[in-house]
Amino acid sequence: MQSPAALAALYRSQGRKITPQRQLLFQLMHENDRHPTAEALFAEASAQMPGISLRTVYQTLNELAELGELQFIDIGGGATRFDPNLEDHHHVVCTDCGQIRDVHVKGTAALRPLDLEDFTVSEVGVVFQGVCSSCEKSRAKTGRSAHAKSPALQAKVSK
Amino acid sequence: MQSPAALAALYRSQGRKITPQRQLLFQLMHENDRHPTAEALFAEASAQMPGISLRTVYQTLNELAELGELQFIDIGGGATRFDPNLEDHHHVVCTDCGQIRDVHVKGTAALRPLDLEDFTVSEVGVVFQGVCSSCEKSRAKTGRSAHAKSPALQAKVSK
DNA sequence: TTTCTTGTTAGCACAAATTGCAGATTAGGA
DNA sequence: TCCTAATCTGCAATTTGTGCTAACAAGAAA
Numbered sequence: 189m190q191s192p193a194a195l196a197a198l199y200r201s202q203g204r205k206i207t208p209q210r211q212l213l214f215q216l217m218h219e220n221d222r223h224p225t226a227e228a229l230f231a232e233a234s235a236q237m238p239g240i241s242l243r244t245v246y247q248t249l250n251e252l253a254e255l256g257e258l259q260f261i262d263i264g265g266g267a268t269r270f271d272p273n274l275e276d277h278h279h280v281v282c283t284d285c286g287q288i289r290d291v292h293v294k295g296t297a298a299l300r301p302l303d304l305e306d307f308t309v310s311e312v313g314v315v316f317q318g319v320c321s322s323c324e325k326s327r328a329k330t331g332r333s334a335h336a337k338s339p340a341l342q343a344k345v346s347k
Numbered sequence: 348m349q350s351p352a353a354l355a356a357l358y359r360s361q362g363r364k365i366t367p368q369r370q371l372l373f374q375l376m377h378e379n380d381r382h383p384t385a386e387a388l389f390a391e392a393s394a395q396m397p398g399i400s401l402r403t404v405y406q407t408l409n410e411l412a413e414l415g416e417l418q419f420i421d422i423g424g425g426a427t428r429f430d431p432n433l434e435d436h437h438h439v440v441c442t443d444c445g446q447i448r449d450v451h452v453k454g455t456a457a458l459r460p461l462d463l464e465d466f467t468v469s470e471v472g473v474v475f476q477g478v479c480s481s482c483e484k485s486r487a488k489t490g491r492s493a494h495a496k497s498p499a500l501q502a503k504v505s506k
Numbered sequence: 507t508t509t510c511t512t513g514t515t516a517g518c519a520c521a522a523a524t525t526g527c528a529g530a531t532t533a534g535g536a
Numbered sequence: 537t538c539c540t541a542a543t544c545t546g547c548a549a550t551t552t553g554t555g556c557t558a559a560c561a562a563g564a565a566a
Contacts, residue, residue: 205533205542226523241545246524262423266553267523280466291460298457299473301450306480307439313474314458321465364513364562385553400516405553425524426552 189257189272192218198255212237213248217258217272223279223288225267261288263315278314284323291316348416348431351377357414371396372407376417376431382438382447384426420447422474437473443482450475 190198192214196206216232224232230245249270252258261269263281273290280289293314301309319327349357351373355365375391383391389404408429411417420428422440432449439448452473460468478486 200534203542207533207543209544239545243525243546244544247544250525260423262421264419264421264427268423278460280460280463280468282466283469289463289466291463294459294461295454295457298454300453301437301439301475302453304439304448304450304475307441307448307475307477308483309439309475309477310442311476313476315472315474316460316463316466316468317470317472318466318468324467359563362513366514366562368515386551398516402517402554403515406515409554 189217189219189252189274195252195257204251209233209237209240209244210248212240213245217249217252217270220272221290223261223269223271225269227267229270263288278316280316280318282320282323283317284319284327287320289320348376348378348411348433354411354416363410368392368396368399368403369407371399372404376408376411376429379431380449382420382428382430384428386426388429422447437475439475439477441479441482442476443478443486446479448479 189195192211195214196211199206199210212233213229216229222228226242226246226249229249230240230242233240233245249258252272253260253270257272257274259271259273261271261279263269263279265286269288271290275292277290278293278296280291281287282289296312296314299312301307348354351370354373355370358365358369371392372388375388381387385401385405385408388408389399389401392399392404408417411431412419412429416431416433418430418432420430420438422428422438424445428447430449434451436449437452437455439450440446441448455471455473458471460466
């Protein structure tokens with residue numbers, strides 16, 4: 189996603205208005221690598237602008253996605269997450285805490301769908317699942333099984 | 348997912364009961380490669396067993412997932428989809444009609460997360476996005492842009 | 507075959523995430 | 537400053553899925 193200033197220019201060039209709400213959301217999403225949900229972003233925004241509407245957050249996120257300034261990420265767990273990172277990258281999900289991290293991946297160009305006919309592929313997405321180090325630690329302590337998943341991801345992790 | 352007969356045996360061995368509802372759902376999911384949503388499966392089941400409850404469909408799908416007999420797939424578009432294919436495979440999504448197809452992929456073992464520390468990866472999932480041949484055709488006819496997405500996937504396709 | 511116990515089902519209420527709508531508000535040009 | 541179209545807010549509605557419970561029915565035991 190571009191800088192707040194660049195986005196403002198883009199918006200103006202399209203006859204869209206620059207409102208305080210949009211400016212705030214531009215700031216909050218710019219270089220945000222936490223993959224927030226709409227609700228999470230709403231919470232952050234509310235702290236700085238009490239009274240801002242959740243509806244406005246959804247609206248703005250949808251606009252930015254239409255403009256190609258951010259991506260939706262759906263990896264199960266209920267809510268859609270938003271990713272302003274426009275580089276060619278992929279995701280790692282901790283099956284314990286639900287945290288999502290960006291990763292660059294080597295070798296995606298060599299991926300070959302073996303039995304795919306009559307289909308024009310335009311994009312490839314890779315999702316790694318595993319356990320982050322902090323969950324690994326708390327797991328060792330509590331002696332939890334490697335298959336125990338966080339409530340957030342329980343039976344929701346997809347391949 | 349195992350055959351309906353094998354599943355019945357598995358269920359019995361665990362003290363679970365074999366009900367007509369379960370038998371029907373076992374049949375409908377066995378070797379089903381359409382990746383249905385719970386609602387879609389409910390519709391199919393209702394045709395053969397009027398009165399079956401959507402609640403029962405959800406319940407049975409969750410059971411089968413707990414038993415490791417099927418996977419959940421979340422690729423955006425709202426509803427979770429179910430996949431009884433237990434082979435090591437991946438998915439292709441048509442961004443136009445939302446159809447999901449199974450594919451085997453060569454080269455996944457060579458995928459290397461480049462900037463990933465403190466994380467133990469246990470699984471890798473690959474999703475290809477593109478356009479299936481039938482959508483390609485109807486697209487040529489109507490002259491639709493390559494970015495027009497189906498309502499089902501509109502602004503919901505994740506990487 | 508009848509009985510009994512316990513797992514299941516159906517159905518509805520409820521919850522979470524997201525969108526539709528409409529009236530009140532405001533950015534930004536005239 | 538004024539005007540108008542774009543935007544925002546708040547709420548209703550929608551979609552997807554789960555919690556709960558009374559009615560029901562497998563399947564073991566008698």
